[in-house]
Structure formats: C-alpha cells, structure tokens
Amino acid sequence: MNAQEIIDIECKHTSGAYAKQPLVIVRGQGASLFDADGVEYLDCSSGHGVANLGHAHPKVAEAIYKQASTLITLFETFPNDKRAELMQKITSLVDGLDRVFLCNSGTEAVEAALKFSRISTGRKNVVAAMRAFHGRTFGSLSATFNKKYRDGFEPLVPGFSHVAYNNIEALDKAVTDESAAVILEVVQGEGGVYPANAEYIQAARRTCDERGALLIVDEIQTGFGRTGKMFAIQHFGVMPDLLTCAKSLAGGLPMGAVLIGKKIKNLTPGVHGSTFGGNPLACAAAVAALTAIEEEDLPGQAAAKGKYLMDKLKQIQSPYIREVRGMGLMVGIEMKQKVVPYIRELQDLHIIALNAGMTVIRLLPPLVITYKQLDHLVDVLAEVLTQKMDDGE
Numbered sequence: 523m524n525a526q527e528i529i530d531i532e533c534k535h536t537s538g539a540y541a542k543q544p545l546v547i548v549r550g551q552g553a554s555l556f557d558a559d560g561v562e563y564l565d566c567s568s569g570h571g572v573a574n575l576g577h578a579h580p581k582v583a584e585a586i587y588k589q590a591s592t593l594i595t596l597f598e599t600f601p602n603d604k605r606a607e608l609m610q611k612i613t614s615l616v617d618g619l620d621r622v623f624l625c626n627s628g629t630e631a632v633e634a635a636l637k638f639s640r641i642s643t644g645r646k647n648v649v650a651a652m653r654a655f656h657g658r659t660f661g662s663l664s665a666t667f668n669k670k671y672r673d674g675f676e677p678l679v680p681g682f683s684h685v686a687y688n689n690i691e692a693l694d695k696a697v698t699d700e701s702a703a704v705i706l707e708v709v710q711g712e713g714g715v716y717p718a719n720a721e722y723i724q725a726a727r728r729t730c731d732e733r734g735a736l737l738i739v740d741e742i743q744t745g746f747g748r749t750g751k752m753f754a755i756q757h758f759g760v761m762p763d764l765l766t767c768a769k770s771l772a773g774g775l776p777m778g779a780v781l782i783g784k785k786i787k788n789l790t791p792g793v794h795g796s797t798f799g800g801n802p803l804a805c806a807a808a809v810a811a812l813t814a815i816e817e818e819d820l821p822g823q824a825a826a827k828g829k830y831l832m833d834k835l836k837q838i839q840s841p842y843i844r845e846v847r848g849m850g851l852m853v854g855i856e857m858k859q860k861v862v863p864y865i866r867e868l869q870d871l872h873i874i875a876l877n878a879g880m881t882v883i884r885l886l887p888p889l890v891i892t893y894k895q896l897d898h899l900v901d902v903l904a905e906v907l908t909q910k911m912d913d914g915e
C-alpha cells in the first residue's frame with residue numbers, strides 16, 4: 523500500500539470524528555516520527571502528551587513483549603505479580619494517596635473520580651473550571667467547559683458548575699456544603715496551556731476542607747514528569763483527595779488510573795469496575811515506563827529543557843506573538859491570530875505541533891527530546907512565527 527492508498531482507505535472508512543492529516547506515520551524513535559518514505563518529523567505533540575518517554579522505548583517494548591507472551595488478561599479480583607508491582611510503584615510517587623483504581627483511558631479515570639466523590643460524600647454537585655477539559659464521556663464531558671465539545675450532547679449530567687480559573691473568590695463562592703468535589707487541572711492543557719497559581723491551588727485545598735468537598739486534580743496531561751515534577755501538583759505542596767492520570771502512564775499503551783486519598787469512603791466490592799482495568803499487559807508496560815521515567819529523571823529533564831525552550835522562545839521578536847507560557851515541557855505560544863495556518867506550515871517543515879483552542883500553539887514534545895532538536899525547533903519557530911499567515915479558510 524502506498525501513502526495515498528492508506529490515506530484514501532482511512533478517509534473512506536473513518537467515523538468522521540477526526541480531521542485526517544495528509545501524512546502517514548509508520549514508525550517512531552525517541553522524539554522523531556517517520557513517514558512512509560522514511561522522512562523524519564520532530565514530534566512536538568507526543569500523541570497529545572502520551573509519549574513522554576519518546577517512541578519505541580526499548581525497556582517498554584521489552585516489557586510488553588515479555589508480558590504478552592506470559593499473561594495478557596486477568597480480572598482485578600485475581601491478584602497478579604505485575605499489577606501488585608505497579609500498585610506499589612504508582613502509590614509511592616505521591617504522599618498520602620495509598621489506593622489506586624486502574625482503568626484504560628483518561629476519561630475513565632475522571633468518571634471513576636466523579637463516581638467516587640459522590641459515593642464517598644453522599645453529595646451530588648461538582649465544581650469545575652472554565653476552559654477545563656476532562657474528557658468526552660458524559661460525566662467527564664459535564665466537567666469539560668468548552669461548548670465545542672458539549673453542544674449537541676445535552677442533557678449532560680446534572681450538578682456541574684464552572685467558575686473562572688485562577689480566581690480564588692469565584693471558587694470560594696461556588697463551593698458549598700452540597701459540593702461533592704472540585705475538579706481542576708494544574709495546567710489547563712486543551713483549554714490553552716494556562717498554569718495555575720500556587721495560591722489558587724492552595725486556596726482550593728482550604729475551601730474544599732472547609733466545606734467538606736473533595737479535591738480532584740486531573741493530571742492526565744500534566745502527569746509523569748511533563749511539568750518538571752512527577753505530578754504538577756507537587757510544585758505547590760498541596761495534596762489532592764483524588765488524582766487522575768492516564769496518557770503517558772503505560773509508555774503509550776492505553777491505561778488510566780485514579781490515585782485515592784484517605785478521605786474517600788464507601789469503595790466496597792462491586793461499587794465500580796472495569797473489564798480491562800489492571801490487565802497484566804498494561805501493568806507491565808506501566809511498571810517499565812515508570813521505572814524508566816525515574817531512572818532517566820524525566821521530571822528533571824523536563825524542568826531543565828522546558829526552561830531552555832521557554833527562554834529561547836521568549837527571545838523571538840514577532841509582532842504576531844501575544845504570549846509564551848507554560849510549565850516544564852508543556853508550552854503554549856499564544857498568537858494574535860488563528861494558529862491553524864502556522865501549524866500547517868510547521869508540518870510542511872517537518873515539525874508536528876498541536877493547537878489548544880483557536881490561538882494557541884501547544885508544544886508537548888517527548889521529554890527525551892535532545893537539545894539539538896530543541897535548537898532546531900526554535901530555529902523553525904523563529905522563521906514561521908515572524909510571518910503573517912493568512913487565516914482565511
């Protein structure tokens with residue numbers, strides 16, 4: 523099959539839910555992706571933040587191969603060596619969250635956290651933030667703010683409200699003694715790469731404690747080193763009651779998890795479950811991924827490389843850039859015009875970047891990206907972002 527045939531087949535049979543790019547990717551290595559002709563692209567998307575360890579990491583590949591030929595599936599009622607290893611490892615990454623529910627994606631982790639909040643508190647209401655993105659199934663979609671994701675799917679789950687992000691007063695007003703939980707991203711990803719202030723996250727913790735609500739932190743995009751710490755919340759010395767993670771947890775294999783604090787009650791057999799959750803294959807991949815993240819100090823690498831990249835980006839003089847912001851290797855470049863033409867131009871120059879809303883270019887490179895690759899990225903961005911692009915589509 524040649525590249526055009528592959529594209530034609532996907533365009534013919536796609537659900538229609540994805541805007542297909544005219545680019546077939548067949549292989550990855552580190553921060554590089556390769557098309558069908560062997561042409562190299564610099565991956566600044568990591569599959570939306572999945573490939574923190576880069577593509578084709580040998581330790582993850584080996585763990586998957588070994589476990590696939592040992593045992594792929596086992597329901598969580600039966601204990602398993604790889605699952606036990608993962609449970610021990612993942613709960614050791616952050617203080618005070620000693621239990622874990624394993625599932626298969628980000629949205630499932632959010633669903634579980636929402637259900638746990640209601641069953642634990644006996645309350646219904648959930649306060650989320652404007653611009654928040656928490657997933658696309660009905661519960662997580664109800665916590666997601668943007669109309670673009672919600673329109674056409676109502677009625678959503680009742681009891682959800684949204685308040686301005688980084689606004690302590692607004693949060694304080696919205697959380698009542700009928701609130702089951704507050705759910706927040708530590709850096710809003712999809713919503714435009716907006717980092718939280720330390721004071722805001724600390725105030726959210728206090729408000730939740732005062733009103734008896736639980737604090738859910740959604741670290742699906744910010745987790746596992748992305749922002750310069752294992753979890754972004756660790757920048758602020760705050761402990762959530764529930765922490766959702768997924769994306770890079772299992773080195774690219776589908777997996778999600780909710781880390782659970784002491785205050786969560788009523789999690790008894792049968793209260794929730796997942797057929798694939800905690801399967802030994804994903805657990806083995808996750809153990810290998812988390813071990814590699816620690817051994818290679820990816821949080822430290824993300825902190826250093828993120829600072830290096832941001833410093834260089836801030837030096838680009840362009841009348842079209844409004845702001846550069848971010849945390850670690852989660853970087854947003856807000857433009858004064860629509861970014862789709864810039865992202866298309868970057869792709870023509872073999873750099874794969876993401877947007878976050880209409881006007882933000884989002885960079886989420888694998889944390890193993892090299893300094894040479896970062897320099898190349900900055901050179902290309904300096905060339906592209908200083909041009910005025912026609913955004914008439």
Ligand SMILES: *Cc1c(COP(=O)(O)O)cnc(C)c1O
Pocket residue numbers: 570627628629630632655656657658707711712740741742743768769
């Ligand atoms: C990607 C993402 C999700 C949803 O994860 P899926 O695996 O796509 O369901 C939820 N919350 C945040 C913050 C995300 O970045």
